[in-house]
Each structure stands twice: as C-alpha cells, then as structure tokens.
Amino acid sequence: MLRVAVIGAGFFARFHYEAWARLADVELVGACDLDLSKAQSAAAEFGGQAWDDPAAMIAALKPDLIDVATPPATHLAMVTLASSAGTACICQKPLAPTLEESREIVRVAKEAGIPLIVHENFRFQPWYREIKRWIDDGRLGEPYQATFRLRPGDGQGPEAYLSRQPYFQDMERFLIHETGIHLIDVFRFLFGEIEAVYADLRRLNPVIAGEDAGHVLFSCRGGLRALFDGNRLSGHVAENPRLTMGELAVEGSDGTLFLNGDGGLSFLPLGGQMQPVDYAWENRGFGGDCVAALQAHVTEHMLRGGVLENTGADYLRNIEIEDAIYQSARESRRIALD
Incomplete structure (x- = not known):
C-alpha cells in the first residue's frame, strides 16, 4: 500500500481526494488545510486524519507520498517540507508563480533526492x-x-x-x-x-x-x-x-x-x-477521470517502478x-x- 497525505482541501483538491480514495493500493492517511473545517470535511468523506498544520501532519503520519494541492505561491514551501522529510511529492500546476521559483522547487527536490512529479493531468x-x-x-x-x-x-x-x-x-x-x-x-x-x-x-x-x-x-x-x-x-x-x-x-x-x-x-x-x-x-x-489516471500512474511508479511521466525536471521545459x-x-x- 502507498500511504498518501494531501495538503490542500479546496475546490480542485477534492478531485485528488476522491481519486486516491478509490485506488485499491493506496491508503489516504491525511488531509490538511489551513481551514481545518475543509480538512475535516475531506477526511470524513474520503478517509485519513484532518490537520491544519502540514509540517505536523508530515512528522506525525510519515506518509510515502505528499500530494500538494494548494495555490502556486505556496508550492515552494510545501515541496521544501516534503524534501526535508525525504518524502516523494506530487505538486499541482502551475508549479510556481515564476520560472525562477519553479527552478528552485526542482533544485530543492533534487538535492533532497526525492521524486517530484507535477500534477499535470490533461x-x-x-x-x-x-x-x-x-x-x-x-x-x-x-x-x-x-x-x-x-x-x-x-x-x-x-x-x-x-x-x-x-x-x-x-x-x-x-x-x-x-x-x-x-x-x-x-x-x-x-x-x-x-x-x-x-x-x-x-x-x-x-x-x-x-x-x-x-x-x-x-x-x-x-x-x-x-x-x-x-x-x-x-x-x-x-x-x-x-x-x-x-x-x-x-x-x-x-x-x-x-x-x-x-x-x-x-x-x-x-x-x-x-x-x-x-x-x-x-x-x-x-476531464474523463484524468486525475485518477495520473495518480494511478504515479502509484504504479512508486510501488512497482513503472516509467514516470511529468517529473519536475522535465516539466521545467x-x-x-x-x-x-x-x-x-x-x-x-x-x-x-x-
């Protein structure tokens, strides 16, 4: 089983939760949002514990994969948290507000040696x-x-x-x-x-x-x-x-x-x-269940070593x-x- 925690519980993040919840080889362990009521709603519907502090959630749950579904301006901080914990990370697009910050996100993940995948679902x-x-x-x-x-x-x-x-x-x-x-x-x-x-x-x-x-x-x-x-x-x-x-x-x-x-x-x-x-x-x-298709693709890579599309390094292009x-x-x- 792949243990997944999601950061963010806004409009589009709910597609992430729903897809993770029905993947047979995934356990959704955490839902986090600065608005705790949103995290509690996601956890109640799809599973896992609700948090309003991403660092505390990562430290307590030690997930195998962190799915960042927050606005672009927060992505560097969230990927840095994942990198500090040595945890693989999926990050929503746009990857960052600028090209320079996107490059910094990729650098941080690379130096930590963690897989970084961009949630580019189209x-x-x-x-x-x-x-x-x-x-x-x-x-x-x-x-x-x-x-x-x-x-x-x-x-x-x-x-x-x-x-x-x-x-x-x-x-x-x-x-x-x-x-x-x-x-x-x-x-x-x-x-x-x-x-x-x-x-x-x-x-x-x-x-x-x-x-x-x-x-x-x-x-x-x-x-x-x-x-x-x-x-x-x-x-x-x-x-x-x-x-x-x-x-x-x-x-x-x-x-x-x-x-x-x-x-x-x-x-x-x-x-x-x-x-x-x-x-x-x-x-x-x-979009024709593309969120679930992307997440199944990443799960296949994490559990069985399948070829990975949409790495952070390739996405910089x-x-x-x-x-x-x-x-x-x-x-x-x-x-x-x-």
Whole structure:
C-alpha cells in the first residue's frame, strides 16, 4: 500500500481526494488545510486524519507520498517540507508563480533526492492518450498541424471564477500560466519538442488582472505547427463545457482527427467520409477521470517502478515555453527556444 497525505482541501483538491480514495493500493492517511473545517470535511468523506498544520501532519503520519494541492505561491514551501522529510511529492500546476521559483522547487527536490512529479493531468485525459496512439501508429500519416480552441465560457462579468477559484481574478498571468500550460504539455506529449513560439495575448474582462484571450503558434520539432486559440469568455458545443474545455483538430497527410466538446473523436480520411472513433473512457471525476489516471500512474511508479511521466525536471521545459510566450506577446515577435 502507498500511504498518501494531501495538503490542500479546496475546490480542485477534492478531485485528488476522491481519486486516491478509490485506488485499491493506496491508503489516504491525511488531509490538511489551513481551514481545518475543509480538512475535516475531506477526511470524513474520503478517509485519513484532518490537520491544519502540514509540517505536523508530515512528522506525525510519515506518509510515502505528499500530494500538494494548494495555490502556486505556496508550492515552494510545501515541496521544501516534503524534501526535508525525504518524502516523494506530487505538486499541482502551475508549479510556481515564476520560472525562477519553479527552478528552485526542482533544485530543492533534487538535492533532497526525492521524486517530484507535477500534477499535470490533461495529458492523462483519455482522448489525448487515444490521439497519441493514432499518431504513434501512423494512422494520420505525416502530421502537418493542429489547432486547439479553448472555450470554457466561464470568464464573463464581475463574478467570473469567484464560485470555484476566486484567486483566478488576481493572477497577473492567467490564460497561459493557469490554463494554456495544460496545452503546452499536451502539445509536447503529442507532437514532440517545441522549438519556437509566437503569441498575441489580450484581456477581455476588465475585472481580472491577467489575460483571458489570445493565440499562440507553436513550431514543433519536425515541422508541425500547432495553434492554441484561447478565449475563456466564449463557449463551445458541449454538455459539460469543462469536460474537454474546447475542441481539437489534428491534421495529417492521410486525414484529420477531431475531438469534440463531449470527448468524442472522429476521423475524416483524405477524400473520404467522417467516421466515429470508438475508444473506451469513463465520464467520471474531472476531464474523463484524468486525475485518477495520473495518480494511478504515479502509484504504479512508486510501488512497482513503472516509467514516470511529468517529473519536475522535465516539466521545467513547459514553464520555459510559457515564459517565451509572454516574452513574444510583449515584444510582438517570434521567440526561438534553446
């Protein structure tokens, strides 16, 4: 059994607790939040002891893995606590408010010799795993380009984001730092390394501090171009607009693979007719149960030594790309990455 303690018990953290609670080879031993009532609620529903002091919880329970599900500004302190205890750590994204602090988090974990995994769950969404299989199997031929249209439709008016994650309104970097980072990681997962970016970002809702719309063009190794077209104010066709958060088209020499807002995939072969793609997934939790898929992946690594995705060291590349996007938007030019 893998003994897990979670720090944070806010809106999204509950997806973490629910997933840990149903993994057969995991024991959820602790729930911690500065608001003890939230920790008590999580512990009562999903198991473990409730705490309001993360250091005391770690010292008392000595978990095998600490899952940090707190806002980005707290992550360095939380990973430092885990590192001091010699305990493996999963840390939510955004990893930190800045690239420099993200590098410090990775350095602290590396010097302590602990595994550090970033909770970047979009790549574990079942539609992206299926699209990756199609690309790797060569069923699209030579991939040419891809476009993702982010349209969650939750960013309008003075009450935008307040019901779930109110700190969104105060983030000076928002669309890319909080949301677009998912697609940076997905594009790297699907299409390989990103070599250059060009970005045009803007703010539509005046009540928030950061940008909430924009376009980013990614140049990927091998020549593929990927476009992120994001607008948090507009919606898309979906029963649940937060399921996929938008729509994707991946175009290749043999046809185009489409993802719709309900998690459905369809394939248009070159010169042929659109055909549905049948693949297995469960509409549970968040994003096709991607939180549970990520946590099962980490559990497999911790208990049986499976290959690990999303290490902190590898994830730094995503944040370097994010930084280049903001530089591109400021300077109105294409930015090449090392």
